[in-house]
Amino acid sequence: GNNLIELFHSFQYGRDHDVVVAIEHGSWATHLIPRMWMAIQDGDIYSWRNFFEQTFCVKIFDDTDDLTQYKEIIQLETRDLFVYMGGEDLNQYVEYQGHIIRNLWRSYNKGIGVDMRQKPVGDMCSVLDAMFGSEKHSVVYSLIHSRSLEGDPGLRLLERIARKSGCDPVAALDMEPEYVKSILYPLGMLDHPILFITDHQRPEILEKLLADPEIGPNIHLIPDEASWIGGDVTAAVMANVFIGVPASSFSGFIAKSRVSLGYDANYLFRKKNKDGKWVSVCGEQCIFDKRVMNAMA
Numbered sequence: 090g091n092n093l094i095e096l097f098h099s100f101q102y103g104r105d106h107d108v109v110v111a112i113e114h115g116s117w118a119t120h121l122i123p124r125m126w127m128a129i130q131d132g133d134i135y136s137w138r139n140f141f142e143q144t145f146c147v148k149i150f151d152d153t154d155d156l157t158q159y160k161e162i163i164q165l166e167t168r169d170l171f172v173y174m175g176g177e178d179l180n181q182y183v184e185y186q187g188h189i190i191r192n193l194w195r196s197y198n199k200g201i202g203v204d205m206r207q208k209p210v211g212d213m214c215s216v217l218d219a220m221f222g223s224e225k226h227s228v229v230y231s232l233i234h235s236r237s238l239e240g241d242p243g244l245r246l247l248e249r250i251a252r253k254s255g256c257d258p259v260a261a262l263d264m265e266p267e268y269v270k271s272i273l274y275p276l277g278m279l280d281h282p283i284l285f286i287t288d289h290q291r292p293e294i295l296e297k298l299l300a301d302p303e304i305g306p307n308i309h310l311i312p313d314e315a316s317w318i319g320g321d322v323t324a325a326v327m328a329n330v331f332i333g334v335p336a337s338s339f340s341g342f343i344a345k346s347r348v349s350l351g352y353d354a355n356y357l358f359r360k361k362n363k364d365g366k367w368v369s370v371c372g373e374q375c376i377f378d379k380r381v382m383n384a385m386a
Contacts, residue, residue: 090338092121094385095170097189100145104185105176108163110147111156114138117167119149120205125319126193128202128210144192172384182386183377187349194326194350198319216311216320217327220284230282230309231273231330233298235264236337237290247336253381254335255370256358261334264294266301269332271367272356273304278330283307286321322346330354335376341385344376 096118103110112118122141123129129137138149156162165173175182200212212218217225238244244262251258260268273279285295285308299305311321325331325343333340335357344355358371371381379386 090342091171092117093342094338095167096121097186098170098173098175099165100147100189101175101177101182101185102165102170102173103147109159110145112147112149114149114151115205122193123198123202123204124210125198125213125322127196128198128204130202132203132207144196145189174379174384174386179374179378182379183348183374186345186377190346190349194346197323211317211319213319213323215317216315216324219315219320220282220309220311220324228282229278229329230284231278231332232284232286232325232328233264233269234325234331234333234337234340234343235285235287235291235294236262236334236340237288238262238334238336239290243336247334249383250335250381254358254375255360256335257360260359260367261332261336261357264298264332266297266304268359268367269298269304270301272332272359273330276330276354279303279307281307281329282309284309284311284324284328286311286316286325326350326352330356332356335382336385338385341376341382348373348376 099110102108123137127137127141127144141147142149150156177185197213198210199214200210202210204210214225221228238247247262248258250256270279273283283304285298287295299308311324322339322343326346331343331347331352331354333343333356335341340357344357347355353373355373355376356369358369358375359367360370362368371378375381377386
């Protein structure tokens with residue numbers, strides 16, 4: 090998730106400063122994308138480079154000698170890209186970031202082609218195939234992404250996001266049955282399949298959901314042999330309802346993809362109102378809002 094943020098921020102930097110973004114061939118950025126999108130076809134790396142450059146309006150170079158044609162070279166470290174905030178207002182930022190994301194999903198991998206290491210790519214729809222087979226195009230389902238955030242640093246991050254967005258500081262982490270049902274019941278989704286993806290750091294969350302008489306019977310666990318990052322993220326993006334953790338970059342990319350593709354049933358920012366009812370706070374664009382998400386936007 091963080092690498093995608095850094096790459097998207099580099100594109101944003103180029104747009105904000107009217108400069109060409111140059112990416113070294115063989116760098117992490119050129120390895121990242123073909124694993125899930127824009128696979129190299131027929132071993133033709135030059136056609137892939139041309140497609141990547143035209144799609145994102147960037148330049149891929151082989152070594153620094155290729156950059157001598159430019160009057161000025163600005164080098165940014167990966168850390169600088171992650172924390173880059175940009176200068177556009179929220180609507181312009183959402184539109185451009187959404188443009189990038191839509192370009193990615195137009196070329197999602199279908200199990201044909203190779204990545205930068207010449208390894209065969211996976212099919213992004215493999216999890217949906219494994220879970221629903223021929224019904225994958227018509228099935229109605231929800232997906233829960235449960236994330237531990239790796240202790241105190243993650244908790245502090247979520248607390249900061251909670252202060253700025255107004256959401257509960259722990260509810261999305263704990264994923265209590267009451268919290269999940271507050272989302273799914275009003276939508277009529279408790280009688281439909283619920284996929285569950287997790288980092289496996291807090292097994293008690295899944296245990297509680299499975300024990301709940303309304304949620305448990307509809308929980309569908311993705312088999313280990315079918316689960317991989319590309320298949321999991323596609324299943325989440327295509328779900329009728331997505332429930333995630335706002336401080337997780339993985340949940341964040343899923344939510345950004347869903348907003349960019351027009352899916353609006355995204356539940357990351359929730360709190361209890363004065364009547365004790367769970368309600369959503371912050372709008373659909375909140376996941377892109379630098380005032381709320383800071384560098385994760």
